[in-house]
Every structure is written in C-alpha cells, then in structure tokens.
Amino acid sequence: MTLPERPAVVGLSGERFRAVYHLTGDKAEARAKAEDITIEQTIEFPADLAPEGDIRDHIIGRIERLRRLKSGRWEAVISYAVETAGPDLAQFLNVIFGNISIKPGIRLMRLDLPPALLARFKGPRFGRAGVRQLVKVHNRPLMCSALKPMGLSSADLADMAYRFALGGLDLIKDDHGLANQPFSPFQTRVEQCAAAVARANRETGLNCLYLPNITAPADKIAAYARFARDAGAGGLLICPGIVGFDTMRALADDDGVNLPIMSHPSFYGSMVTSPRSGISHYALYGQLQRLAGADMSIYPNFGGRFSFSVDECRSIVAGTQDAMGHLKPCFPAPGGGMTMEKVPLMNAVYGTEVVYLIGGGLHRHSRDLTANVRYFMRLIQPERLEAEE
Amino acid sequence: MTLPERPAVVGLSGERFRAVYHLTGDKAEARAKAEDITIEQTIEFPADLAPEGDIRDHIIGRIERLRRLKSGRWEAVISYAVETAGPDLAQFLNVIFGNISIKPGIRLMRLDLPPALLARFKGPRFGRAGVRQLVKVHNRPLMCSALKPMGLSSADLADMAYRFALGGLDLIKDDHGLANQPFSPFQTRVEQCAAAVARANRETGLNCLYLPNITAPADKIAAYARFARDAGAGGLLICPGIVGFDTMRALADDDGVNLPIMSHPSFYGSMVTSPRSGISHYALYGQLQRLAGADMSIYPNFGGRFSFSVDECRSIVAGTQDAMGHLKPCFPAPGGGMTMEKVPLMNAVYGTEVVYLIGGGLHRHSRDLTANVRYFMRLIQPERLEAEE
Numbered sequence: 001m002t003l004p005e006r007p008a009v010v011g012l013s014g015e016r017f018r019a020v021y022h023l024t025g026d027k028a029e030a031r032a033k034a035e036d037i038t039i040e041q042t043i044e045f046p047a048d049l050a051p052e053g054d055i056r057d058h059i060i061g062r063i064e065r066l067r068r069l070k071s072g073r074w075e076a077v078i079s080y081a082v083e084t085a086g087p088d089l090a091q092f093l094n095v096i097f098g099n100i101s102i103k104p105g106i107r108l109m110r111l112d113l114p115p116a117l118l119a120r121f122k123g124p125r126f127g128r129a130g131v132r133q134l135v136k137v138h139n140r141p142l143m144c145s146a147l148k149p150m151g152l153s154s155a156d157l158a159d160m161a162y163r164f165a166l167g168g169l170d171l172i173k174d175d176h177g178l179a180n181q182p183f184s185p186f187q188t189r190v191e192q193c194a195a196a197v198a199r200a201n202r203e204t205g206l207n208c209l210y211l212p213n214i215t216a217p218a219d220k221i222a223a224y225a226r227f228a229r230d231a232g233a234g235g236l237l238i239c240p241g242i243v244g245f246d247t248m249r250a251l252a253d254d255d256g257v258n259l260p261i262m263s264h265p266s267f268y269g270s271m272v273t274s275p276r277s278g279i280s281h282y283a284l285y286g287q288l289q290r291l292a293g294a295d296m297s298i299y300p301n302f303g304g305r306f307s308f309s310v311d312e313c314r315s316i317v318a319g320t321q322d323a324m325g326h327l328k329p330c331f332p333a334p335g336g337g338m339t340m341e342k343v344p345l346m347n348a349v350y351g352t353e354v355v356y357l358i359g360g361g362l363h364r365h366s367r368d369l370t371a372n373v374r375y376f377m378r379l380i381q382p383e384r385l386e387a388e389e
Numbered sequence: 390m391t392l393p394e395r396p397a398v399v400g401l402s403g404e405r406f407r408a409v410y411h412l413t414g415d416k417a418e419a420r421a422k423a424e425d426i427t428i429e430q431t432i433e434f435p436a437d438l439a440p441e442g443d444i445r446d447h448i449i450g451r452i453e454r455l456r457r458l459k460s461g462r463w464e465a466v467i468s469y470a471v472e473t474a475g476p477d478l479a480q481f482l483n484v485i486f487g488n489i490s491i492k493p494g495i496r497l498m499r500l501d502l503p504p505a506l507l508a509r510f511k512g513p514r515f516g517r518a519g520v521r522q523l524v525k526v527h528n529r530p531l532m533c534s535a536l537k538p539m540g541l542s543s544a545d546l547a548d549m550a551y552r553f554a555l556g557g558l559d560l561i562k563d564d565h566g567l568a569n570q571p572f573s574p575f576q577t578r579v580e581q582c583a584a585a586v587a588r589a590n591r592e593t594g595l596n597c598l599y600l601p602n603i604t605a606p607a608d609k610i611a612a613y614a615r616f617a618r619d620a621g622a623g624g625l626l627i628c629p630g631i632v633g634f635d636t637m638r639a640l641a642d643d644d645g646v647n648l649p650i651m652s653h654p655s656f657y658g659s660m661v662t663s664p665r666s667g668i669s670h671y672a673l674y675g676q677l678q679r680l681a682g683a684d685m686s687i688y689p690n691f692g693g694r695f696s697f698s699v700d701e702c703r704s705i706v707a708g709t710q711d712a713m714g715h716l717k718p719c720f721p722a723p724g725g726g727m728t729m730e731k732v733p734l735m736n737a738v739y740g741t742e743v744v745y746l747i748g749g750g751l752h753r754h755s756r757d758l759t760a761n762v763r764y765f766m767r768l769i770q771p772e773r774l775e776a777e778e
C-alpha cells in the first residue's frame with residue numbers, strides 16, 4: 001500500500017480561517033491558481049493521489065470565493081482549517097504564504113481570522129493606548145527620530161539623544177544600522193543613550209523613550225533585550241525581515257522584557273514592491289505586525305525617497321487598526337518626507353493616531369538640533385492640526 | 390552644533406567587502422541608484438550633511454564600478470567597510486539589502502567577501518563531504534523525499550518513513566508543513582519516524598538520515614533541535630525565510646546539536662520572483678545559505694510546478710560551490726519535476742554533487758512505496774549516469 005485509505009485526521013475542530021489572494025490571468029488560469037494554492041499550502045501532494053476523507057474534506061484549503069475585480073485581477077478567498085497552522089506563528093506564515101511565495105502572480109492581500117486562531121496570539125503588548133500611556137501624550141501624533149549616522153561614537157550618539165529629548169521628541173530610536181560595531185558597541189551605546197535621555201527627561205519633565213536596535217544574533221536577542229531594559233531603554237527596535245516575525249513575537253510576549261516594540265521594514269521590502277506578487281502593504285505592515293506583537297510599525301511614507309503611494313499608506317493604517325479580535329491596534333510609523341508643506345496631507349491620511357519618524361530633515365533645518373525638534377513638534381500640535389482641517 | 394566635525398571612526402581596519410547589484414534605468418538613473426545605495430545601506434543620512442572625514446571616506450559605501458550590461462541593465466559593484474556589518478549575520482544582511490529591498494529596480498546579484506569578513510562565519514558544519522560521510526554514499530547524487538501529506542498521524546508518517554528507507558533513500562525529511570499540529574505533534578512524530586528509519590537501516594545496512602522540521606516558535610527551536618537529536622534525528626529541516634537566516638546560523642553553529650541542516654525556501658520566494666528587484670537565485674539559494682550554515686539548500690527545480698529556468702538552477706549550483714574562503718560548499722537540493730525522461734538533463738546540470746528531492750512522483754509510480762524508491766534510485770546510479778553522458 002502507499003497511503004492509508006480515508007485516514008481520520010485527529011483534532012480537527014471545524015474552525016477555519018481565511019486568506020484573501022489576488023491572482024493574475026484569465027478565468028481558467030485564476031481558477032487553476034486558486035486550486036493550486038489550496039494544495040500547495042497544505043498537503044503539497046498530487047491532488048488526485050490525496051487520500052479521501054478528512055484530508056480531502058478538511059486539510060486541503062477550500063476556495064470560498066473567486067471573483068473578477070475591476071482591475072482585471074481575480075480575488076480568491078481561501079479557507080484553511082485552523083489546525084493546519086499548528087499552534088504557532090511560524091507554521092501560520094507557512095500556510096498563508098509559504099511555497100506560493102515562489103510563484104509569481106499570487107499576492108496575499110488580507111487575513112480574516114476567527115477567535116479560535118487569534119486566541120493563540122497575544123498581539124501587541126502595549127498597542128497605541130499603551131504607548132501613549134508610557135509617553136503621556138494623548139491628543140496629537142507622536143514624534144520619533146533616529147540616532148545616526150553610523151560611524152559616530154556612543155558618546156556622540158548619546159549627545160544627540162540628549163538634544164533630541166530636550167526638544168521634546170516622544171521617541172528616540174537607534175538607526176536600524178546601529179548594531180554592535182566597533183565604533184559604537186551595543187552595550188556602551190545603550191547605557192549612554194538611555195542615560196542621556198533620562199537626564200533630558202529630568203530636565204523637561206517629559207517622558208521620552210529610547211529604543212535601541214536589538215536586531216542581533218538570534219541566540220543573543222533575548223539577552224540583549226534584558227540588558228537594554230536594565231539599562232533604562234524604554235522600548236526596542238527590531239527588524240522582523242531579518243530576525244523572523246516569530247522572534248519579534250517572542251520578544252513581545254516576554255514578561256521579563258515588557259517593553260514596547262517598534263518594527264523596522266529592512267530586508268523584506270521585495271515582498272511588497274511587485275504589485276502582482278508578494279504580500280500587500282495592508283497585510284505585511286499592518287496585520288502581520290500585530291500578530292507578531294509590534295506596537296509600532298515603521299514603513300516608508302508617501303512622498304519620501306521610497307515609492308509608496310498615499311493609498312498604500314492609507315491601507316497600512318487600516319491594517320494597523322482594523323478589527324482583529326482581542327489584538328490591539330498598533331501605530332503606523334511612516335518614515336521620511338516630512339516637511340511643513342506636507343503636514344495638511346499627512347494629517348488627512350493619518351490623523352493623530354500615528355508615530356511620525358523624522359530623520360534627515362531634523363538635521364537640515366538649522367544647526368541647533370534641539371531648536372529643530374521644537375520646530376517640528378509645533379507642526380503636529382493639536383491646535384495646528386485643527387486649523388489645517 | 391548638530392554633528393561633530395570630522396569625527397574619527399573607531400576600529401576601522403581598511404578591509405572592505407563587495408556586493409554586486411543590477412540596476413534598471415538610463416545612465417543617470419543608474420548612477421543615482423548606485424549613489425543612493427552607498428548612503429541608504431550605511432549612514433542613511435542626507436549626503437550633503439554627512440560629516441567629513443572617516444564617515445564620508447570609509448563608512449559610506451563606495452561605487453567601485455558601474456557598467457552597462459548587454460541586457461540594458463547596469464551592474465554596480467559597491468564596497469562597504471567590513472565594520473559596517475558589525476560582527477554578525479543580522480547586520481550583514483541589513484547592509485547588503487536592508488532598506489534598498491523596498492526600492493524597486495535594485496537586485497542584489499553576488500557577494501565578494503574577503504577573509505576578514507568570512508572569518509566571522511563558520512558556514513556549513515558538514516558541507517557536501519560531511520553529509521556524504523554521514524550517509525556513506527560517495528559516487529552518485531543523493532536522493533531525498535518528504536513525509537506527507539499533512540493530516541496523517543505520526544504512526545502513518547513513520548510507516549511511510551520506514552518504507553522509504555527500506556527502498557534505499559539517503560535522506561527523509563518532514564514536509565515543511567509538518568509542524569506541531571494535533572494530528573502529528575512534533576515530539577511524537579520525531580520519535581516514531583526516527584525509530585522507523587533506524588529500524589529500516591538495521592535491515593538494509595544503509596545509513597538513511599531522518600530530518601524533522603524544526604521551523605517552530607523562536608524561543609523553542611534550540612530545544613526542539615536537541616530533542617530531535619536525542620530522539621535519533623540525522624539532520625534538521627528549517628525555513629530561514631520564516632525563522633530568519635541567523636536562527637539557522639545559530640543552529641548550525643550549536644555544538645550541542647551537531648546535525649546537518651537542510652534549508653527550505655518557504656515564505657521568502659518574493660525575493661527572487663521579480664527579475665529586476667530582490668535577490669538573485671545565486672545569492673539567495675547559494676551564497677546566503679552557506680553564510681547561514683545550511684548544508685543543503687532546497688529550491689524548486691526547473692521543469693517542475695514552479696518557474697525556475699535551467700540557467701537559474703545552474704546559477705544556484707554555482708552559488709553553492711563557488712569559492713568563499715573557508716566556507717564549505719553545500720548541496721543544491723532541487724525539488725520536484727523528476728521523471729525518467731529528465732534524468733539526462735538533470736545530470737548535465739547537476740552532475741553527482743546534488744541532493745534530489747522527489748515528492749509526489751514517488752507515490753504515483755506504483756502502489757508499493759519501497760519499490761517506487763528503488764525505481765528512482767536506479768535512475769541515479771553511476772552506471773546509468775555514465776551511460777547518459
């Protein structure tokens with residue numbers, strides 16, 4: 001014999017979750033792609049040889065809907081038994097976009113997850129409300145900048161952090177390229193920058209958080225996070241494209257760390273840049289970040305040096321806040337391209353529920369960093385935002 | 390003041406490594422993209438504001454060559470100070486393809502790494518020769534299949550493993566979709582399948598290895614690997630696209646595990662599918678796998694149900710074996726599409742230094758799994774390969 005006849009599959013609850021894909025091609029091609037997804041993402045086995053019974057009826061994905069969109073693409077809604085995704089995020093990612101990631105013309109658009117699946121995930125520990133409580137700012141966008149350029153000593157970076165915090169920034173993060181280089185080793189940098197921000201907070205009475213980058217060797221990330229916490233860091237920056245989404249999830253779930261997580265989009269940009277393949281902005285920078293515990297999701301803002309459109313940025317905002325059971329909304333954190341002229345449009349797209357990242361512009365405005373921060377902070381004050389509306 | 394004047398950068402050795410990118414656009418656009426890469430991947434700071442001295446002279450990437458290719462694309466060779474990449478793989482990935490992954494029209498093609506950088510990486514623990522020693526097969530391709538479909542019980546999967554091993558397969562892996570599902574929990578499956586393969590080995594006198602999938606929660610992978618080793622697993626299967634390259638590296642470097650690693654291409658396929666963006670087949674499935682310690686690199690074979698060309702597969706072979714200092718070559722492990730008719734072409738592309746993955750075809754040939762394995766094993770015997778040459 002080759003395979004058992006009609007094997008009973010143990011542990012099936014009948015609960016299913018849905019993933020929405022966009023497919024290219026004509027009707028027959030779209031149907032073939034949808035059917036292929038149901039197999040490739042589950043049994044990965046010739047359909048005609050798949051055993052009858054539970055495997056065919058429940059384990060193989062199911063096409064719930066296939067319809068043509070105005071754009072000419074096809075929307076396939078495919079459901080999977082929650083048990084296929086195992087109990088963990090790693091296998092969940094494998095089911096929603098594993099092997100089919102290698103097939104052009106399939107784009108994962110959106111996830112629709114029932115409580116039975118969401119119950120496995122804690123999501124953002126702080127979320128928008130929790131981060132606001134930490135910085136004690138409730139009625140305006142939050143403002144963040146990065147310590148850079150790479151090459152500066154820890155003392156110089158700490159001095160910059162102090163000047164930033166004195167100006168009133170809410171969040172100061174390491175540039176994602178600051179790691180454990182000889183010119184600014186991780187531990188020294190974290191100690192000095194955290195101390196500098198604490199000193200500024202004492203002077204201002206504000207509650208600026210410092211978020212060091214802990215995109216580090218896999219076997220050291222948890223220890224780095226604890227070191228950062230003990231040194232006074234107020235949050236953590238990590239790149240899930242490099243360390244894996246579940247590493248970020250483990251960090252968010254770690255009660256011994258208990259810090260808000262800012263997610264950086266380095267390395268996996270190829271997942272969004274081809275409009276017909278990969279993962280949508282909505283799912284990648286919104287839904288997946290929340291499943292993996294990010295409290296703030298960085299991505300390139302429209303009008304900056306990357307190519308994201310206003311609509312793509314709006315979809316990210318939706319992904320960070322659309323209902324996902326008990327999972328808290330996280331902050332969209334658009335980076336780059338902030339100028340005084342753009343504040344009205346940014347306000348229209350983001351409102352107040354946003355973390356703005358401002359980088360080079362903060363250094364360009366004048367030679368006084370603290371004065372520059374104050375200038376940009378004025379741009380996002382409630383009275384200005386109301387006046388612009 | 391904003392930034393220190395001419396800050397000295399501590400710890401620079403003068404050693405640089407090179408990354409080769411292909412760029413789209415006309416000459417001016419290509420030049421602008423190349424210059425952008427030098428900044429975006431290092432200081433990520435307005436070039437005109439970057440401090441004079443070491444940062445400008447050494448930290449910013451350097452365009453070593455920019456030339457037009459016959460294809461109309463541009464080849465940019467960019468060098469980086471080895472110190473920018475810190476001491477670890479995570480930050481190395483960040484430098485070679487971090488933020489620019491989000492910019493269309495830039496494709497990372499190849500890495501050229503000096504001993505000063507390669508010294509940080511152990512690479513594959515076993516490599517081709519080490520895997521051959523474990524299975525005691527030296528003069529033909531190795532043959533591997535996967536336990537599936539998802540939904541079978543551990544007992545059924547173990548029975549399949551036994552029949553596979555009895556037929557003479559060299560390697561048997563979990564399907565990458567087998568995780569820790571209720572129908573086949575990780576620990577039970579590993580124990581039963583490892584025992585089944587050991588029993589077959591006692592009967593055949595052969596040395597088949599069983600490789601369970603340990604793509605698991607980030608905080609459990611190391612423990613899973615030890616459990617697998619203690620249960621008699623002969624290697625490990627892992628998806629670096631899901632868990633992160635450095636998690637695979639940590640596993641390969643772990644003396645307490647000491648098992649060969651097979652890398653599976655799930656989830657990050659979007660990195661290769663757009664020919665103008667992302668990462669080349671050569672770098673993604675070849676060079677990066679070796680930096681991250683994979684002994685065998687799975688990818689979709691030409692002529693199967695994916696879209697890789699013969700040339701792309703040839704480039705992967707090159708990436709698994711081209712000189713990289715002390716890093717051992719790893720096995721290319723093409724999956725799918727194996728039929729008797731294709732053996733001559735597969736032999737021409739791969740020769741004997743390959744691990745063939747055979748999946749559905751093994752179940753289709755007849756209803757006797759062991760006989761089917763023997764049939765396919767005969768296809769790759771040395772005398773047949775010689776006859777076909």
